[in-house]
Amino acid sequence: MTSISQGAARRLSHAARVLSEQDPAIFVVAIGSYLGLPITEDKLQTLTVEDINRILSGDDGELPEDYSRDSIKNALQYLWGEQEAQLATPEIEEMPAVMQGSPSIKVAVASNNAELLDGHFGSCLRFLVYRINTEGLYLADIRDANTTQTADDRNTARAELIGDCQLLYVQSIGGPAAAKVVRAGVHPIKFPKPGAARETLNALQSSLAKPPPWLAKILGKENALLRRFAEEAEE
Structure with missing residues (x-):
């Protein structure tokens, strides 16, 4: 008998990516220890936020700062199968005419x-x-x-x-x-x-005309604030 069903493996893979940057496999092993083998979709469906907190907290019972409540809720939605419909890769777009040139x-x-x-x-x-x-x-x-x-x-x-x-x-x-x-x-x-x-990038776009100093430096542009500092340094 396999230790994990195909559907459960898919859900675990996505949930682990949400929670762990360094080694998603650690989360998968922890789930197996917590739920017992085999890991099935029905078992994953029973997990709660409190369960995930216990799994991530480890021996000391303290939840690492790297894990936010939002990321835990997001991971739980994957484990329940609620997020699978959203996993489709978006379509690459053509450059809008207004941006050409x-x-x-x-x-x-x-x-x-x-x-x-x-x-x-x-x-x-x-x-x-x-x-x-x-x-x-x-x-x-x-x-x-x-x-x-x-x-x-x-x-x-x-x-x-x-x-x-x-x-x-x-x-x-x-x-x-x-x-x-x-x-x-x-x-x-x-x-x-x-x-x-796109919502996050809209905020960036609105700042391009008059970028803050850190962004102006990255863009290789000089805004009014940077010019003033340069003039003061020359004086």
């Missing part, structure tokens, strides 16, 4: 399903690559993160996968991985709470 930046979004910003850098299923300028934004490419699984250094391979982007929007990323992303020329920004990618 104008320079744009690329933003990679760590994602596990649909057009959500809901992925950890080290375990997300894909990177959604958007092009953005003051006139609009669109989904220009989708990069399959699973192509990096056999790399000697997975984080370096993932950084190279999005190396043509200026920004990385991600739910979480560890320090060493973030350093590799920065070395690849990409600036990582964390959004711990999962949400719709």
